Amino acid sequence: MTVTRGLEGVVATTSSISSIIDDTLTYVGYDIDDLAKNASFEEVIYLLWHRKLPNAEQLAELKQQLSENAALPPEVIEHFNMYPIQKVHPMAALRSAVSLLGLYDDEADVMDTEVNYRKAIRLQAKMPAIVTTFARVRKGLEPIAPKQDLSYAANFLYMLTGKEPEKIAVEAIDKALVLHADHELNASTFTARVCVATLSDIYSGVTAAIGALKGPLHGGANEAVMKMLTEIGTIENVEPYIHGKLENKEKIMGFGHRVYRKGDPRAKHLKEMSKKLTELTGEPHWYDMSVKIESIVTGEKKLPPNVDFFSASVYHSLGVDHDLMTPIFAVSRVSGWLAHILEQYENNRLIRPRAEYTGPGMQKYIPIEQRG
Ligand SMILES: CC(=O)SCCNC(=O)CCNC(=O)[C@H](O)C(C)(C)COP(=O)(O)OP(=O)(O)OC[C@H]1O[C@@H](n2cnc3c(N)ncnc32)[C@H](O)[C@@H]1OP(=O)(O)O
Numbered sequence: 001m002t003v004t005r006g007l008e009g010v011v012a013t014t015s016s017i018s019s020i021i022d023d024t025l026t027y028v029g030y031d032i033d034d035l036a037k038n039a040s041f042e043e044v045i046y047l048l049w050h051r052k053l054p055n056a057e058q059l060a061e062l063k064q065q066l067s068e069n070a071a072l073p074p075e076v077i078e079h080f081n082m083y084p085i086q087k088v089h090p091m092a093a094l095r096s097a098v099s100l101l102g103l104y105d106d107e108a109d110v111m112d113t114e115v116n117y118r119k120a121i122r123l124q125a126k127m128p129a130i131v132t133t134f135a136r137v138r139k140g141l142e143p144i145a146p147k148q149d150l151s152y153a154a155n156f157l158y159m160l161t162g163k164e165p166e167k168i169a170v171e172a173i174d175k176a177l178v179l180h181a182d183h184e185l186n187a188s189t190f191t192a193r194v195c196v197a198t199l200s201d202i203y204s205g206v207t208a209a210i211g212a213l214k215g216p217l218h219g220g221a222n223e224a225v226m227k228m229l230t231e232i233g234t235i236e237n238v239e240p241y242i243h244g245k246l247e248n249k250e251k252i253m254g255f256g257h258r259v260y261r262k263g264d265p266r267a268k269h270l271k272e273m274s275k276k277l278t279e280l281t282g283e284p285h286w287y288d289m290s291v292k293i294e295s296i297v298t299g300e301k302k303l304p305p306n307v308d309f310f311s312a313s314v315y316h317s318l319g320v321d322h323d324l325m326t327p328i329f330a331v332s333r334v335s336g337w338l339a340h341i342l343e344q345y346e347n348n349r350l351i352r353p354r355a356e357y358t359g360p361g362m363q364k365y366i367p368i369e370q371r372g
């Protein structure tokens with residue numbers, strides 16, 4: 001048996017959703033740079049789910065479906081009061097809430113292409129309300145119902161703050177959602193596909209994927225980057241802090257990638273946004289510190305920043321609580337998970353690799369009274 005640890009380089013499926021070839025990321029053949037500049041998140045959802053950009057009518061229909069389905073069932077809102085919400089990480093709350101949503105969807109276990117598409121809309125639509133309701137309830141604030149006439153990104157900010165968001169904030173969130181929407185067979189997407197390849201339901205697949213995204217080696221890295229920036233505190237402290245970590249063989253969060261070698265094409269967009277937003281908020285030190293960290297880590301370890309590195313200072317500048325950074329990633333990535341889940345159902349085969357056994361050889365059962 002040949003063991004490929006971490007399945008590095010293993011091609012486990014075909015997919016027509018997104019590709020990473022020679023450090024270029026495309027969604028259905030559209031370069032991420034093109035989409036980041038021009039597309040709205042709703043257009044990207046449509047693209048990932050239908051493999052084509054929507055025309056005006058199709059986009060309007062999707063937007064309407066998303067806003068009609070954006071509100072949470074009262075049972076899901078109430079459940080946030082049923083556990084020690086102050087101690088719970090929002091990713092754990094999101095994971096549980098998505099699982100709970102499945103209990104209130106009469107079609108949760110219906111395996112039919114059209115029904116699965118309807119479930120995808122319902123789930124995508126509700127993700128912002130889950131995150132923002134949790135964020136408000138834990139502060140003792142009333143949840144805010146979604147507004148029908150707002151875009152997906154604007155509604156997220158509106159439900160979070162209760163105020164009509166500024167244009168620049170909406171544009172920043174919208175672009176971040178576009179940039180995070182899909183990424184070939186990353187760990188959380190693979191998790192979703194493994195789960196539904198048993199012909200389990202969409203809610204189970206997305207619940208499992210949220211669990212995988214939560215870890216700091218994957219989506220959880222953006223929150224870890226902000227924690228690092230906060231610990232560093234000043235530009236003068238960057239060098240001793242980063243050198244200390246590298247000397248201790250500790251990882252610098254937000255750097256490195258399993259697939260990209262020269263660099264993550266999404267990072268430059270977030271870097272640009274970080275510069276602009278940190279200047280606007282009068283806190284340019286977050287950007288300056290990030291750039292200095294980047295120059296040390298790329299210089300000494302040859303590791304470029306990934307999507308999570310500059311997104312930390314972007315979200316911080318938008319006033320987002322630091323532990324909501326990974327949930328925002330999930331609000332975007334659920335579009336990719338759902339595209340992959342639907343693709344998996346279309347041409348399913350159980351995903352079941354092998355393990356090379358390294359435990360003891362054949363042993364004979366020993367009755368408990370004879371064991372040492
Ligand atoms: C959305 C996303 O998921 S993007 C990734 C987000 N995750 C992070 O930012 C966490 C930090 N980065 C990492 O842990 C890794 O680079 C990963 C998990 C992204 C990729 O991991 P892998 O492909 O398995 O690489 P692996 O962890 O084996 O690292 C290879 C070598 O580079 C080093 N390395 C990799 N990333 C880093 C880092 N961020 N800081 C310092 N060294 C690093 C490792 O220590 C290892 O060195 P060694 O060969 O001397 O032991």
Ligand SMILES: O=C([O-])CC(=O)C(=O)O
Nearest residue numbers: 182183185186187258307
């Ligand atoms: O592809 C990966 O391994 C991780 C990543 O960048 C993502 O999921 O966006």
